Amino acid sequence: MKTFRCHCGNQLYFENVQCLACGRKLGFLPDVLTLSALEPAGDNLFRALAPEAQGRLYRPCHNYSHEDACNWMVPANEPDAFCQACRLNEVIPNLDKPGNRTLWIRIEQRKRRLVYDLRRQHLPVFPRSSHPDTGLGFAFLEDHPETETLEFSDHINDNPVMTGHANGLITINIAEADDVERERMRVQMNESQRTLLGHFRHESGHYYWDRLVAGSPYLGRVRELFGDERINYGQALERFYNDGPMPDWQLRFVSAYASSHPWEDWAECWAHWLQINDTLETAATIGLAPVESMKADLRERIDHWIRLAGHINLLNRSLDQPDPYPFVLSPPVVDKLALIDEIIANSGFTD
Ligand SMILES: [Zn+2]
Ligand SMILES: [Zn+2]
Ligand SMILES: [Zn+2]
Known part of the structure; x- marks a missing residue:
């Protein structure tokens, strides 16, 4: 993630809504992918001061x-009330229920970061409302919505909300934004890392498998590295949850879960690709990694990343925090990341 500059010269961060130096209101401009200082222009309109605009x-x-849950702007000539990122929302939690607003705002923050990362890679990001067959949507659901009527209450526990992807719709269980709940799940699932942004990245991997791999010339090479996705998905997951990961998964997979099915392997690697590139760009921006590391080819970028991740882990140990990147990137995993890198670079999408 890059940092941005205010009109006054102050450094700004993606999440900011106001410049702490000059007090100007800020807004993210999705059409030019930059955070900009704004000048009131009357009638709920603002003039963007960033040179790009x-x-x-x-x-x-x-x-x-209206909700303080977003900091993005809509170009004045577009009719939509919602920004490019919020237009993707199909269901949001019931905000009248105590606690839900806090969880939702955390979820929206991660979603905007994902959308920014995807747009920066020139990947297609369209809502299902305008692109019913190929668009992307989000549903942020809770296990026990207050709107459930009493007659269904016996069945609520039988139908927990599953975070997942189907036909372009990414569902996130809002409990994943609750730190205690997410940590409980992480321990229960024996995972080395479980983050809210990680869920967004992982599920977007399933979506882009449909967009960029299925029926594409890459399918053969993807099958060679990730395996044949035509093996029964339900049975594969059942086997994983009953018997655990394959014993030697560390040699070929980035996580234990990645060994459950080729689709999950792809989604896990996709999430790592996004995580590595975002973090490496942040490091290059603030001087913790060479600037040229972002322009290097994937294998060189991975070398920079392994060095950086090792340092981040060491710093965290000094702070008595768990390693933020507790993963080993084995040669087969790097091959998978390199193929994802090639597919993203050649996705050929321009807007
Ligand atoms: Zn300023
Ligand atoms: Zn928005
Ligand atoms: Zn998945």
């Missing part, structure tokens, strides 16, 4: 002006 007018996303 060339003085264009924007209005705040509805979730910015």
Whole structure:
């Protein structure tokens, strides 16, 4: 993730809504992918001061002006009330229920970061409302919505919300935004890392498998490295949950879960690719990694990343925190990341 500059010269971060130096209101401009200082222009309109925007007018996303849950802007010539990221929402939690707003705001933060990362890679990001067959959508659901009527209450526990992807719709169980709950799940599932952003990255991997791999010339090479995805998915997951991961998974997979099915292997590697690139770019921006590391080819980037991740882990041990990157990137995993890198670079999408 890059950092940004205010009109006054102050350094800004992706999540900021106001410049702490000059007090100007800030908004993220999805059309030019930059955070900009804003000048009121009347009638809920703002003039963007970032040079990339060339003085264009924007209005705040509805979730910015009404909910404090977004900091993105909508170009004034677009009819939508919601920004490019919030337009993807199909279901959000019941905000009248205590605690849900806090969880939702955390979820929205991660979603915007994902959308930014995807757009930066020139990957297609369209809502299902305008692209019913190929679009992307989000449903943020809870296990026990207050709207459930009493007659269904016997069945609520039988149907927990599963975080997952189906036909372009990514479902996130909002309990994943609750730190205690997420840590409990991490320990229960014996995972070395479980993060909210990680869920977004992983599920987006399933979505882009459908967009970039299925029926594409890459399918053969993907099958060679990740395995044949036509093996029964339900049975494979059942085997994983009953018998555990294959004993030698560390040699070929980035995580134990990745060994459950080729689709999960792809989604896990996709999530790592996004995580590595985002973090390496942040490090290069703030001087903790060479600037040229971002322009290097994938294998060189991985070398920079392994060095950086080792340092981040060491720093965290000094702070008595768990290793943030407790993974080993074996040669077969690096081959998989290199193929993902090639597919993303050649996705050929421009907007
Ligand atoms: Zn400023
Ligand atoms: Zn928004
Ligand atoms: Zn998955």
